[in-house]
Amino acid sequence: MPIPLSSESLSRLVSSLRSAGCVFAEEEARLLTAEAGSEAELYAMAERRARGLPLEHVLGWAEFRGLRVEVDSGVFVPRRRTEFLVERAIAAASAVRERPVLVDLCCGSGAVGAALISALEGARLYAADIDPAAAACARRNIAARGGLAERVFQGDLYGPLPGALMGQVDVLVANVPYVPTEAVGLLPAEAREYEPRVALDGGTDGLEVLRRVAAGAARWLAPGGTVLTETSERQAPRASDVMAGGGLAPRVWADEERGATVVTGTRAE
Numbered sequence: 001m002p003i004p005l006s007s008e009s010l011s012r013l014v015s016s017l018r019s020a021g022c023v024f025a026e027e028e029a030r031l032l033t034a035e036a037g038s039e040a041e042l043y044a045m046a047e048r049r050a051r052g053l054p055l056e057h058v059l060g061w062a063e064f065r066g067l068r069v070e071v072d073s074g075v076f077v078p079r080r081r082t083e084f085l086v087e088r089a090i091a092a093a094s095a096v097r098e099r100p101v102l103v104d105l106c107c108g109s110g111a112v113g114a115a116l117i118s119a120l121e122g123a124r125l126y127a128a129d130i131d132p133a134a135a136a137c138a139r140r141n142i143a144a145r146g147g148l149a150e151r152v153f154q155g156d157l158y159g160p161l162p163g164a165l166m167g168q169v170d171v172l173v174a175n176v177p178y179v180p181t182e183a184v185g186l187l188p189a190e191a192r193e194y195e196p197r198v199a200l201d202g203g204t205d206g207l208e209v210l211r212r213v214a215a216g217a218a219r220w221l222a223p224g225g226t227v228l229t230e231t232s233e234r235q236a237p238r239a240s241d242v243m244a245g246g247g248l249a250p251r252v253w254a255d256e257e258r259g260a261t262v263v264t265g266t267r268a269e
């Protein structure tokens with residue numbers, strides 16, 4: 001239940017958020033008031049937000065495809081445009097078989113995997129992230145949606161996945177970091193200062209992690225299986241080449257409304 005605030009206190013809270021640069025100050029004030037357990041906690045949260053922390057880190061959660069996904073401090077905040085990646089992955093999984101085997105590589109908070117198992121009844125989901133804080137967060141979010149926490153691993157790309165999965169994966173989603181190194185400094189401060197560099201920096205051309213994912217994908221995918229990744233519109237042609245370089249048939253999907261681009265690579269049947 002939101003803590004009761006006088007209209008004067010509420011408008012002071014909104015003004016302080018607005019002067020700190022929060023564009024949606026009213027909405028943020030509503031969310032903070034609903035989340036805080038006491039007035040003291042509310043002001044502490046508002047103060048953290050005014051200092052520049054992402055709203056989701058202050059609240060401890062983000063909304064993603066209608067789910068409330070926990071986002072720990074220092075873990076990448078799932079972006080709403082990534083819902084398009086999930087939609088393409090659901091379409092790919094539904095086209096393959098009824099109880100697909102899914103992998104959420106570079107899982108971060110596990111938002112993508114959690115959304116996938118919420119939508120695909122009977123799916124078997126594995127996930128991995130190099131960052132121990134992300135893997136711990138993903139375990140909770142995936143278990144909360146009926147997945148198994150012990151199938152969430154910490155480690156470098158395919159390294160920690162069980163070998164028995166080789167050649168068995170129907171859908172491999174990898175929302176890799178894809179910001180070119182020299183553009184990381186141009187990101188909004190919320191990302192630059194509060195999200196780990198390993199979640200953002202995709203190397204010189206932004207495609208270095210994707211290159212490694214694509215190079216290994218054919219070994220892990222089942223025949224007819226698909227790997228999906230999010231990228232920028234500008235990078236999409238080169239990301240397609242990267243998929244083709246991994247022996248996969250590439251395709252680009254765009255959702256202009258959400259400004260989202262997804263590149264897929266499918267293994268031959």
Ligand SMILES: C[S@@+](CC[C@H](N)C(=O)[O-])C[C@H]1O[C@@H](n2cnc3c(N)ncnc32)[C@H](O)[C@@H]1O
Nearest residue numbers: 076078106107108129130131156157175177199
């Ligand atoms: C852009 S974030 C995406 C997180 C999540 N999938 C999402 O969509 O919200 C990229 C994630 O990749 C992870 N990562 C970066 N390099 C990795 C690697 N070599 N192996 C595994 N995970 C990696 C980062 O820790 C980060 O959580």
